[in-house]
Amino acid sequence: MGVFAYCDAETGATVFHVIPDSSVEYEPSVIYSETDSSASGETIQSDDLPGYFFLHHGRPQSSSENVAKWYPSDNIRRYVVRYLTSNSIFGGNYVGPVKEMLTPIEGRQRQVLELGTRTGTWTQAMAAEFPHVHFRSVDVIPMLPHVPISNVTFEVYDFTERLLLEDESQDVVFLNIILEVVKDYRAIVREAYRVLRPGGLIHINDHNPHCWDPEDITKPAQQTCPQAYRICTIIRQCLSTMGIDPDTCDKLPQWLAPGSEVWDQDQRGFASIHSDIRVYPFYPHDGYTCMRYIDARIAPFLRNLAVSSMRDVLGLLKDFGLGEKEADKLIGDSMEEMQQPDKCGAVLYHVIPNPESEYEPSAIETDSTISQTTIQSDDLPGYFVLHHGRPQPAGDNNVRWYPSDNIRRCIVRYFVGVSIFGGNYVGPVKETLSPVSGRLRQVLELGTRTGTWVQAMAEEFPDVHFRSLDVIPMMPHVPCHNVTFEVYDFTNELLLEDQSQDAVFLNLILEVVRNYRAIIREVYRVFRPGGLIYINDHNPHCWDPEDITKPSQRANPHGYRICNIMRKSISSMGIDPDTCDKLPLWLAPGSDLWSGGEGGFKDIKSDIRTYPFYPHDGHACMNLIDSRIAPLLRNLALSSMQDMSGLLKDFGLTDHEGEQLITDSIEGMKHPESCALLEVYCIYGLKL
Structure with a gap:
């Protein structure tokens, strides 16, 4: 039985989430680390908590005899x-x-x-x-x-x-x-x-x-x-x-x-x-x-x-x-x-019963974004700390930005990204992952989250082995023969041999790591010569739809203020809020990123896509996206705003001030004249 602790420093309470024991029947692991990392990469075992699960054909099912064994509970x-x-x-x-x-x-x-x-x-x-x-x-x-x-x-x-x-x-x-x-x-x-x-x-x-x-x-x-x-x-x-x-x-x-x-x-x-x-x-x-x-x-x-x-x-x-x-x-x-x-x-x-309701259809939108079930105990270490009542990574090297409990937001964001970029990747990914004689292609992902991206990639490339890392076990994953999931603090070191990977994907890790440059150096170390680095990330900024070079201070002042607070907050954590703009320069040979001037990547490309933060049907902002994802983007905008509450408090706003600013921002962004644009980046290059 795997147990993950949420430690609330303010109240002293400890809350635990239990997942099934993954020690039998299938490879690779579900959510525990397969490395030798001690403190942060282990699943905690306990014999004192009730066993809600057992493995049935390698997938977790309810252990109760009264409960049907139909769909497994890990998907x-x-x-x-x-x-x-x-x-x-x-x-x-x-x-x-x-x-x-x-x-x-x-x-x-x-x-x-x-x-x-x-x-x-x-x-x-x-x-x-x-x-x-x-x-x-x-x-x-x-x-x-x-x-x-x-x-x-x-x-x-x-x-x-x-x-x-x-x-x-x-x-x-x-x-x-x-x-x-x-x-x-x-x-x-x-x-x-x-x-x-x-x-x-x-x-x-x-x-x-x-x-x-x-x-x-x-x-x-x-x-x-x-x-x-x-x-x-x-x-x-x-x-x-x-x-x-x-x-x-x-x-x-x-x-x-x-x-x-x-x-x-x-x-x-x-x-x-x-x-x-x-x-x-x-x-x-x-x-x-x-x-x-x-x-x-x-x-x-x-x-x-x-x-x-x-x-x-x-x-x-x-x-x-x-x-x-x-x-x-x-x-x-x-x-x-x-x-x-x-x-x-x-x-x-x-x-x-009755279908005759006054309820207005909401498509996929709702203001609610989060969810919770837990088991209480007192004496187990954990991956999480409760920060302003929401779970965040416990590691000192990890960023406390978005809480780690909003599973739906992460999944919706994945679908939005696939639509905006037309798939799970751009650039020479297929060429890099084409079969090679004598060995299996190896791919590393940093930033597992819900595992949605890596499972889609594993399906598209069944002859490639994927290793997906995260600093927290956000959720159990469906076992897949060519995917290994690991959980440890990769911001310290990648527990991989030199020159072992054909491609490394960094997926939205600006929200996770304080020292992005150190991660790039580690990634460079584990690359084979000619290996592909692929970065999908964003700068926390919102832009004027009339002039994408100007911040949206005029069109969306409340949203602009939140972005400004966000940028200042992550700067205080040691994060450069303009990382995505600087990455092509950092990756290039001769940049100050590389010790002794040796190292770097070639053929560096930056693909930047613009999309409306909260799209409005019938307005010009819809020209930037496939209209089918408009409800998802609106859902994502609402949940992202609500998940900023902790960061606003860290900045010094009171509960009331933070809630009021979020409410004003949500109310404002629903008006077409208050539209703001965001940018998302895909940056890739090949190791020299």
Whole structure:
């Protein structure tokens, strides 16, 4: 069992996040270091904390016998992407009379229960929309560490046995995709009824594992996509053997009704039951009729979700009796099939109850950005320190800029970067990573974060070995045969041999390291001659959209002030805020970076892309981007602003002053006349 500590210097409290033991069944490691680094590169082992996980076919699953073993719990990206797609498909975080049920009431606080926390993204968004409501979110495993929020309580226990709540204590209960978790759905519905106040609302968001013909959604897609249909059939048979009804969503309206066999003698059921079913393509194809079901902007996310979901059913296929090769082939054939437009399949999403809500569709945007679940203990060292209530790296050499708990912001930023640059890289990457006789190409990434970039690269280059380093274990990673994840303080030294790497990617490490120049020297040491250095980073500055050479002081004064504070703050940490502009000079032969004048890179190129910080539909700033990522950029702008709170406090602003400045900046950037532009850099060159 891996345990990561968050040490709060202000309160003396220590909070721990637990991840599964990664000592068996698969290589490479999930999140622990495979190096000899002692203090910062080790996973802490403990036998005193309860074991929430066990490895099943090499992937973590809940250790409870009452919990279904379906999708593994380590694919954080898939859960975040699924939230974003569902939010778009239903036009928000809920349908039906939720707003009416959560209106303030005199004399007490509204109480809401969510079952199925996962990454906590949904709960955080709801808590931001309804700040007067107390949310309690329960899951059977601690999937991610979360940040404490005033109106959210996160709990981890086996709620499939019983809800640890008093009778008639909740105003609303949300069941979010728990078909993947519970074996006895009917028992959970009875428990939800028990804890609901009279007149309380039950809101269920779930899906039946099935794929349908897009031309006639009453027919299974047996002819349209036979491979995917076979996988769905296997899933349904496996669930049935676990005691799960694979058609639960179709039966729920009848189960919920008064007089159904679900209810105990003293339970009367629900009234005004509605079922809102949305259809969407499993793998949408641009330009084809399947796109009519969705907002085109989420097509890339649905494709990503389809691929990751297919891969994550491998364990279920093995449980069904397929051998490793047979299961891999079936998944491979299904993925190849679904990428053909004439092999499209449709999926149904169910929400109960009423779809007639006044809620305005928010696409993918929300002001909520963070999430939290933890286990308490007293005596283990950790990678983190709580700084202004948010986890930051504990290492003295590491920067405390953006908190390390905002998983969604990191994933959204990855998708934005891919769109802005047209992929995971620019420049001579393919040429550098082409196969070479007699050995395996070696690539190093500094700045793992969520691991999204390195996993995409590992898929594109399956014959290359990737080693990804970070100073903190932000989250567990899905195992991949050609990726090694390590966690240690690489700002001191890279624990690699000289001339061992063909390419090194530095991904947004300005937010991590104080001495960028020292990192470049270390990177140079581990390069083979002719190796590629590739830097993706940004300068903290915002620019006037009318003249990109001028700061945005006129157009966006509040945002400009925050950027100014940011630049001064990181300067006080020893970071040059104009690093990206200076990097081409530093990398060049003969610069003062190289000891004795020996060293450097050739063929140095700097590719700078400009994009709006908060794009406005219908305005000139949209010309700089693919319009499909506008909602993501707006989401990223909001979460980045909110994550600046700690830095503003370090600068000397009070809590109130910092919050007011962030609020004014967010309010200002939503006006088209207050538009500001940002720059992101890709800089690369070859070792002499």
